[in-house]
Amino acid sequence: MLEAANVLDPLDIAEAWLKEGRQVAIATVIETWGSAPRPVGSHLVIDDNGNFQGSVSGGCVEGAVITEASDVIASGAAKILDFGVADETAWRVGLSCGGRIRVLVERVDG
């Protein structure tokens, strides 16, 4: 029962996808430092085919989150991902705005 106003709401979409039988992971910004594009609490939802809705940054790190999400969906083990200029050597993607964010990726079970 998606209402028109909520068609782009990641958590409503996650539930709708589950009803369709897809596997779903939810990524959430849990900490930010400096200039971060999306506030703490923002969500990105990803399905087992790499479809996604929502955002955890301004498009800078979503690709990496989606890749990690497929592992999370396969294993069921949640992951915490760090992005930002300080981690450029560890991550091929970063935040051009100079901030850092930490993202929790977890599978929806049951």
Next chain:
Amino acid sequence: MERAILKTLNLARAARRAAVTISDLTGGVRVHVEGDDCPEPWRLAVTSALQSGRAGIVETEQGAFFLNAYLPPPRILVIGAVHLSQALARMAPVAGFDMTIIDPRTAFATPERFADVELIAEWPEDALKERPFDRFTALVAVTHDPKIDDGPIRAALAAGCFYVGALGSRKTHATRAERLRQAGVSDAEIARIRAPIGLDIGAASPAEIAVAILAEIIEALRRRDTAQSRGAIV
């Protein structure tokens, strides 16, 4: 996260109920809906998140947890298309509130006077059928006319609106309180009405009164009693 938790959270959000999720950062998530009993040791952190709407990491003796807050967008419903409503209509969006004005008096409720705000020229009883009150609605009743103001005031109190304000002097309000008492409204509910309306900042002009009302609404939102029970959401 369990699917049942996601479902509860989405039901709460659809019902315009505030909710907080508590994540242990390994996939274990609990959800707390405003009004439900919140067990220790979470009461303080959950109350703070429900009031502020802010998400963040909370350090506990059991380790770090992530609390996410989901608050419905607050809205202001004004009964009375009067001068101070024109001022309030310009300020409310700046402070992050949706606003609607209802007034059955078509001489007041004209599009010319209220260009950029939702305006409904109907009796409140009819207009409210389309948009019932909820906890995240503030009622501002400013027509001065009991025939128009009293019905929505009673409905807003019954719905647990976080703010119910009514224009009028102490004398006018005493008369109103007596009418409401006669109509069966409890003293505790009558005591929730903010009257005279607005924080006491010596406001004189309509715009200044609008500021006093908006400030009082913000105070009521951020300091509301999040433990007040309104029953289950499902």
